[in-house]
Structures are given as structure tokens and as C-alpha cells.
Amino acid sequence: MPAVSPATSVSAHVALTLARHIDHVFGVMGNGNAYFLDALERSTDVHFTAVRHEAGGVVAADAYHRASGRLAAATATYGAGFTNTLTGLAEAVQAHVPLVLVVGDEPTSGPRPWDVDQIALASAVGARTYTVGRADAAATTVIAIEHALTYRVPTVLAIPYDVAARDAGPLPEAPEPRLPEPLAPAGPFAAGAVEGLVEALASAERPFLLAGRGAWISGAGESLGEVADAVGAVTASTALGRGIFPRSEYDLGVTGGFGAEGAMELVREADVAVVFGASLNQFTMRFGDLFAPGTRVFQVDVAPAATHPHVGGYVRGDAGVVARAVADGLRARHVRSSGWRESVDLLPLRAYEPGDEVAADGRLDPRSVAARIGELLPPDRVVVSDGGHFIGWANMYWPVASPDRMSMVGTAFQSIGLGWPSVPGAALAKPSATVVLTTGDGGGLMALADLESAVRVAGGRGLAVVWNDAAYGAEVNLYGLKGLAKEPMLIPEVDFAALASGVGAEGVVVRRLEDLDRLATWTAEPEASRRFLVLDCRISGAVVAPYQQEIIRVNS
DSSP states (O other), X not given: OOOOOTTTBHHHHHHHHHXXXXXXXXXXXXXXXXXXHHHHHHHOOOXXXXXXXXXXXXXXXXXXXXXXXXXXXXXXXXXXXXXXXXXXXXXXXXTTOOEEEEEEEOOTTOOOTTOOOHHHHHHHTTOEEEEOOTTTXXXXXXXXXXXXXXXXXXXXXXXXXXXXXXXXXXXOOOOOOOOOOOOOOOHHHHHHHHHHHHHHHHHOSSEEEEEOHHHHHTTOHHHHHHHHHHHTOEEEEOTTSTTOSSOGGGEEEEOGGGSOHHHHHHHTTOSEEEEESOOOOTTTTGGGTSSOTTOEEEEEESSSSOSSTTOOEEEESOHHHHHHHHHHHHHHHTOOOOOHHHHSOOGGGGOOOOOOSBOTTSSBOHHHHHHHHHHHSOSSEEEEEOSSTTHHHHHHHOOOSSGGGEEETTTTTTOOSOSTTHHHHHHHHSTTSEEEEEEEHHHHHHTGGGHHHXXXXXXXXXXXXXXXXXXXXXXXXXXXXXXXXXXXGBOOOOOHHHHHHTTTOEEEEESSGGGGHHHHHHHHSOGGGOOOEEEEEEBOXXXXXXXXXXXXXXXX
């Protein structure tokens, strides 16, 4: 390829245009994105963070967005580099996470032996590809950004190998991305639906409000608090919406399989339930058992129609817009509070089973481990979760202040092995918070390439809890109980503490609750004097999380 100015190449046009809208890029350098990364480093203020596996680049960008709300980018080369990103890309699609993945691609002259149909592969997991050319690189980059932000999905921005370093001249002016206004109910039917919702809440004796991640994204928290205060509603959230309601003293925490049993029993007493910005998936709905048959259930969401058959009234619109309209409608009616939330002592209903110190098999009870860790964690924290049976423990015992402080990267696509690379994204998104990873031994081993990335980026304000039961716990609980052969479900016990020390972290094997005292002293130390901490918790696989018990019940 001919030598050109780094600032006028096709790759530079992509990098410089993208840099107007992002501040972080995560990925691995290769032949297909070398010129892009060169231009990024030489000509922009965007921070590039290297990860050790291409999937980790997408995962880190995903976690960055979830913790900051801002657009991030990932990058990989063509061929094998691109195919390595597909699981992370599929997760971001399923979780509605906007990001831009900049990749190399086959030359415009046609594929080489090592090229694959990247457009088809990206399409197969739900991501659209935009391919830049010599004359339109800047404009195409804006289109990719606009698509990602408009539809809340990842987009792939492809740079063909033979144009990456071609001279494209001075950077042209590119328009700003045009984004749609928040969806507002429109027309007489929509207005009637909102009025019906106001009427239902105004007449409710036991009103209940449930909010999900969509409510957080739309900025509905303050308006939802006004609605709850106006009608005296008890509140709760989905796993991805926790902390959104301002009045925690009237909040039941998380619904579904992560919810406390007493809290979930109270939800079934509600006569009117209104759900804002939540898809009502099977886990949130406790496989259909969240609400009692007599509960009038309303849903507010941007989906074309209600997403669960138990919904009796649907309002299509942005959760923030509709919550504001409902709050105004209740104020105009001078509604009196139902008094329900003041009549119930909610605190004991939120309590979880403390567990025993040691389970019957002699290994630690994960409930007691989770409860003790929850007592010791710094208040200013963001939790990132891998996928696996253990996801119940952090969700139940480690409360967080707001939805952007709990990221479950992998659960939307039912994936494991995305935990370690989530740490760099969250650490850079929340530069003053302690980043806490919760992962299993199966997923922890699968993502091991980016153990080093987590330790390097988070340093002394990062820690990981490895739930080490020497097995793929979810499979043991579901299929082992059905009588299937257990050998494929087992993992030789791995010393994660030793693995951590090999990349500069401090590792602690936790066999007794007293071993967690190191977390207490670590938290008290100055950040600059401590290392990334890995707690290798040797837990019993015989203690089954409540949400997993629901899955077992449904599948039996």
C-alpha cells in the first residue's frame, strides 16, 4: 500500500469522525485495523485499551456503555479476529447495547482464502454492517453511529483491506447523527390509554410500580418517584433497574427469582401493578407467578405491543415521557395516597436467607459467603457479572445504588465467559468506583485471556469473586438432577488465586468465612498501595439459588 499522511487515509477519516462521538475504544490490533488504530493514537484524544481476546473488546465496550450510558467502540481485524467477536456482538444485540465495532474486511477485489462473509455473520446475530469506501468513509461512520444510537444495537463498521491506507484527502465535514425524539403516546387512543392508567392508579387500594432498565435509560426515576408518592405505591425493579426509585424505604428490591420470598408474596397482594420500561421476561415474572390472577397489570414500553399475556392494559411510549404524563395526571386529580406502603413493614420482607457457614458437603455455603462479602464491599461500587448459576448471589446480597452499577454481560444471550473483559469497561466508565466482578470457575476459565486486562486496567480498585464449585453449576442443577451423566459437568478444582498472582493480582483462597477478613483490610487500605484482589471462594454446589430452583421446577 502506498504511504500516505496518517491524517488523510480512509482509516483516519473513520478514526477522526468516530472520535467526535466517543472517548474509549477497546480491542486487539491486527492487519485489518492497524491503520485505524494508528490514526486513533496519532490524531485523536480517544483512549485505546488493549484486551487480549477480540471478544473482550466488544464486551468491554458493552460494559462501558452499561456503566456510563455513553457510546463506546471496539475494534478487531478481519477473518479470525472478527469471528472471535461474535458472542460478544450477539450479547450486545440481545441486550440492546449501542456500540460501534470497527473491523478490517476482505479487499474490494474479492475474498482471500482466509476471509469469511463477515456481513452475513454479523447479520446472523442481528448486527448491521456499514462498509466504508474511499469517498464516503466519514459519512458512513456517522451513519453507523446514528444506527447504533437510534435502534440501541451494535453496528459493524468495516474497512476493506485494500482501501484502509488509501489517501482520501482532507477530512470532509460530516453531519451530526440525527436521533429520534423519545416516543410519546400520540392520538386519541393513546391519550385514552394514559388516562386509563391514571384512573387505575388513582382508584387502587394496593398500587405497585415495577421499573426496568428502559425506565433508567429514559430518565424516568424522578417522575416515577412522584407517581409512587402520589398513590402510596410499593415499588420494585427488575435485575437491571435496581435503585431507580428515589424512596428506598418503600422499595422491595428486585423482583423474580432474585427477589426475597416475603417481598414477592407482598407483590401478589397488589390490586394494580404498573410496569415501566421492562420486558417482563420469564425470570422477572417468576415464570408467570409474579402477580396474582386478580391483579390488574399495565405495561408502559416502546415495544409494538405488550410483551406478556398477563398485561391487561398497554401504553406504547417512552417510560420517562409516560411517567411524567401520569404524574401530571395524578396531580391534576388531587389524588389521595392509598396508604398501603405505610401500612406494611417492608424491611423484614426484603431479608434473604443468611445460609449456614458450611454446607453438608463441608464446603462453604455461598449464601453466607455472599452475605459477608456484601457487608465488606465499599459502598461506592459497580458490580459486573458473568453468567452462570452464581448470578443469584450477587443480585440478592450485594445491593447497588443505581441501575448503571450492576451489569450482567452475558445473560441476555445466555452466555458465560464474558466476565473478566467486563472489568476494564466498567473501570473506565466509573473511574472513582471499586469494580467488583462476580464469576464462576467455568466462565472464569473461559475468559481467562482477559484476566490480565482486568488486573491491568482496574488495578487497586478492582476485585473479583470466583464462585469455585468445581463444576458447571447450572448444568449440574438442571441436568444432573435428571440423571444425565455428570462427568461432562465437572471441572477439576482450579487455583484462581495462583492464576491471579501470575498477572500481578493478589489471590486469596477462601475456605472459611474468616478468610474473607482480607477483604475488610483490603478495603481499608489506600487504593494506591493495594493490588487487584481475587477471592477464590471454594463453595458448595449443593446449595441451589432460588431463581435456579424456579427453572428446575418449570423444567421438571
